[in-house]
Amino acid sequence: MAEKETNYTQTELLATVAGRLLEDKKSVFVGTGLPMIATMFAQRTHAPKLLIFFEAGSMGPQVPVLPISVGDSRTFYKAIAASSMHDSMSLTQAGYMDYGFLGAAQIDIYGNINTTVIGPYDNFKVRLPGSGGANDVGSLCQKTIVIMRQDKLRFVEKVDFITTPGYLSGKGAREEAGLPEGGGPYRIITQLGVYGFDDKTKKMKLLFLHPGVNLEKVKENSSFDIIIPDKIEFTTPPTEKERKILHEIDPTGMAIGK
Amino acid sequence: MEVLQEGKGELIGWHDPDENRKWILENKSRDLKDKRTTVREAVEKYVKNGSFIAMGGFGHIRVSMAVIYEIIRQKKRNLIFAGKTAVHDSDLLIASDCVSKIEVAYAFGHELRGLSPASRRLVEERKCKVIAEISNAGYQWRFLAAMMGVPFIPTRNLLGTDTLKQSSAKVVKDPFSKKPICLVPACYPDVVVMHVPRCDMYGNAQIDGIIIEDFELSRAGRRVIMTTEKIIDNDEIREKPWLTVIPFFLVDAVIEVPYGSHPCNMPYKYYFDEEHIGEWLEMSRTPEGVNKYFEKYVYSVEKFEDYLELIGGQKKLKYLEDVEHLKAKLKAPWLERKRKR
Numbered sequence: 001m002a003e004k005e006t007n008y009t010q011t012e013l014l015a016t017v018a019g020r021l022l023e024d025k026k027s028v029f030v031g032t033g034l035p036m037i038a039t040m041f042a043q044r045t046h047a048p049k050l051l052i053f054f055e056a057g058s059m060g061p062q063v064p065v066l067p068i069s070v071g072d073s074r075t076f077y078k079a080i081a082a083s084s085m086h087d088s089m090s091l092t093q094a095g096y097m098d099y100g101f102l103g104a105a106q107i108d109i110y111g112n113i114n115t116t117v118i119g120p121y122d123n124f125k126v127r128l129p130g131s132g133g134a135n136d137v138g139s140l141c142q143k144t145i146v147i148m149r150q151d152k153l154r155f156v157e158k159v160d161f162i163t164t165p166g167y168l169s170g171k172g173a174r175e176e177a178g179l180p181e182g183g184g185p186y187r188i189i190t191q192l193g194v195y196g197f198d199d200k201t202k203k204m205k206l207l208f209l210h211p212g213v214n215l216e217k218v219k220e221n222s223s224f225d226i227i228i229p230d231k232i233e234f235t236t237p238p239t240e241k242e243r244k245i246l247h248e249i250d251p252t253g254m255a256i257g258k
Numbered sequence: 259m260e261v262l263q264e265g266k267g268e269l270i271g272w273h274d275p276d277e278n279r280k281w282i283l284e285n286k287s288r289d290l291k292d293k294r295t296t297v298r299e300a301v302e303k304y305v306k307n308g309s310f311i312a313m314g315g316f317g318h319i320r321v322s323m324a325v326i327y328e329i330i331r332q333k334k335r336n337l338i339f340a341g342k343t344a345v346h347d348s349d350l351l352i353a354s355d356c357v358s359k360i361e362v363a364y365a366f367g368h369e370l371r372g373l374s375p376a377s378r379r380l381v382e383e384r385k386c387k388v389i390a391e392i393s394n395a396g397y398q399w400r401f402l403a404a405m406m407g408v409p410f411i412p413t414r415n416l417l418g419t420d421t422l423k424q425s426s427a428k429v430v431k432d433p434f435s436k437k438p439i440c441l442v443p444a445c446y447p448d449v450v451v452m453h454v455p456r457c458d459m460y461g462n463a464q465i466d467g468i469i470i471e472d473f474e475l476s477r478a479g480r481r482v483i484m485t486t487e488k489i490i491d492n493d494e495i496r497e498k499p500w501l502t503v504i505p506f507f508l509v510d511a512v513i514e515v516p517y518g519s520h521p522c523n524m525p526y527k528y529y530f531d532e533e534h535i536g537e538w539l540e541m542s543r544t545p546e547g548v549n550k551y552f553e554k555y556v557y558s559v560e561k562f563e564d565y566l567e568l569i570g571g572q573k574k575l576k577y578l579e580d581v582e583h584l585k586a587k588l589k590a591p592w593l594e595r596k597r598k599r
Contacts, residue, residue, distance in 0.1 A: 032369045055394060056316045056343075057468035064584060068532075069369045071316035071343070073525040073582060076468055084469040085316075086402060089395035093414055112419075116391065121424060127381045127388075129367035131421050132343065135393035139415040162419045177418030178429065178438030252588050254370055258597070 008238050010191045011257050012246055013210060015041055016238040018101075018147050018189050026098040027051040029088070029137050032070050033255045034147045035101035040066070040249045045242070053097065055133040057083040066250040070133070089133075092140040095180070100141030102134050104148040106159050109203050109224045110173075111166025111185030113138060113146065114159035121161055131163050138164035139179050143186035150190035155222040167202035192218050194235060198227050208235045262438055263429035265422055267390025270338060270361055271310050271400075271445040272426075275407050278446055281480065286507060292459045293512040297485065297562070300511035301328045304449050304481045305337070312340035312401075312479060313347045314452030315522070316470040317369060318530055321347050322453035322485045324518040327556050327565070330354040338389070340447055341365035342397040342471065345374075346522060346535065352377035352386045353548045354556075361390040361426075363397045368539065371592050376542035391424040392416075392442070398471050400445035404478035410441040450479025453519045454504070455527065457486045461509025462495045462502050467525035469503055476504040485515045487527060515562055517575055528578035532590035534569050539592050 011034070018038035022028055024047035030039045040063050043050045051060055056071030060080035067074035076082040091097070105128055106114040115134055119125035138144050148154060166185045168174055175181055184202070188195040194208040205227035206218060211234055218226060238246070250256040273281070295303075305311065311329075315321040326347050329337070334356050339348055341362040348365045351357040353376035366378045380386045392400070395415050403411040416422040417429065417440050425442075432439040452472055457463035461484055465472060476482055484504070489512065495502060517524075521531035521538075541547035559565045566575065580586035 056319070056470045065588075068371070068530060069317045069319060069345075069523070071319040071468065071470060072523045072530070073319075073467060076525075082468045084473055085394065085398045085471050086474060089398060089415075093395075116421070121420065124382075127366055127378055129364050129373070130341070130362040130391060131393040131396075132364035133394040135419060135421050136395035136415045139417065140395075161421075163421050165418050168418045174418065176438075178414065178432075178440070179417050180414055252590060252593060253597075254590070254593055 028099040097141040100137035100144040113164040116161040134164040157224045265425035267426040269426040309448040310338040312447035317345040318522040324515040349374040349377045401474040401478040403444035460506035463504040485518045529581040536591040
């Protein structure tokens with residue numbers, strides 16, 4: 001643990017941890033909300049040459065303040081190109097996207113994501129917005145990163161509806177279904193920790209806990225058994241300087257809070 | 259080709275390519291003629307009860323709200339809506355009982371602002387029916403197939419998911435790679451409605467910023483209604499022909515409507531009116547509030563200029579221009595409420 005106490009919020013921690021995962025000189029396809037903040041944070045810190053794509057057609061922007069939508073004019077501010085969705089999506093399908101960055105309502109042990117309905121499809125209880133570009137990101141990017149809240153209703157054995165593919169039913173299932181080789185969920189970031197996927201089974205595995213979180217908390221907030229490694233590492237909280245950057249990115253506090 | 263899987267979703271907007279060619283040959287004029295009209299006449303002429311309609315733009319960006327309000331005013335019924343990246347447009351059309359069926363890539367949400375109270379209530383009460391699921395790229399490529407005049411486009415998304423099971427796509431064994439591949443069917447909406455920054459009286463249109471899906475969608479739609487911030491001279495189009503995204507022969511109606519996308523974002527002109535969107539999100543929490551909203555902003559409003567006065571007039575519009583150009587701070591009342599809830 002760091003000696004210096006910083007007064008960070010959960011959302012600030014999520015955004016910095018997520019942002020640090022993105023590598024410089026790589027490309028990322030970004031969804032609305034926290035993924036945007038994390039990406040802008042990465043570009044303003046360790047990854048100035050991060051190549052940002054938005055689905056509505058922006059390529060390589062230097063986003064000034066947090067956009068409200070993945071298509072609004074902020075997303076193509078000082079971009080290298082303002083193109084089209086066909087272009088963004090086709091380039092992703094062709095192999096130009098290293099990372100995809102999403103939010104989720106519900107996820108399962110193989111990283112399959114639901115953002116369509118709660119309950120059975122033909123007799124649903126709650127209607128959610130549907131795929132949007134999420135299925136495309138989860139299908140066509142090489143590594144998908146998901147930021148979401150974790151609890152027993154969101155971390156479920158089987159999602160009510162597979163909107164976006166994770167590893168489907170396990171190792172090799174994506175390729176068998178015809179999805180591009182080697183893709184799939186890479187990291188899941190929640191308020192409790194960071195998860196990856198076991199190489200052999202493609203089941204979710206704990207990688208890092210956030211400071212102050214214990215294993216009990218992780219288990220209490222999941223309806224399936226998460227693989228727990230022998231040695232557990234902790235994430236590093238945001239510094240004061242990093243927190244300041246987050247609030248510069250989102251001055252109204254739309255996604256990062258006040 | 260061996261069919262491996264078939265989606266259960268309703269196939270909407272598909273035509274045999276020869277049938278659609280015939281329709282185009284018989285119905286789409288190649289005459290460079292003045293297409294200026296009014297929003298009222300364009301909606302009366304091209305939007306029929308039961309029509310399948312698709313909006314240009316993306317979410318709250320560059321959507322022709324002037325036409326959306328007019329569809330509501332004319333009380334069109336049983337429309338089928340392309341929920342491609344549908345946000346404010348579909349929310350209003352579903353809330354006003356104009357749309358009863360929707361194919362969904364994205365709908366019932368307002369992105370960062372949260373879910374749509376009205377359209378979500380109506381879909382959960384089964385008053386609006388989702389007839390098929392798809393993704394944004396999936397919808398986009400349905401329009402691409404239509405624009406190319408081919409029956410489908412092979413894609414590598416959707417595979418292995420429930421989105422595909424509830425879509426109108428099919429999976430086949432690709433004869434080249436021998437791998438499973440998804441086929442999304444062509445989609446020709448009956449009416450496509452777009453808002454652009456400028457076009458001439460014939461419909462030759464330029465777009466500033468991202469084109470989104472409008473290149474393909476304008477070529478896929480059977481009828482295209484185009485509202486524009488400004489009508490420019492044909493000479494201006496011919497001076498820089500590489501800027502023409504939509505050529506005139508695709509367009510059926512042209513209407514000049516300054517600020518015609520309000521409360522949406524018109525790139526390089528004005529930003530979202532978050533105060534107005536916030537007012538709708540708050541009022542649409544109850545059916546009574548929905549009626550009040552439509553009464554105030556749609557039914558009792560004759561001209562779009564009067565609507566612009568209602569939402570705050572020149573002062574508000576100047577402020578939205580300043581926000582767009584990063585010269586004024588964004589005010590978003592829904593943000594405070596979201597924090598409290």
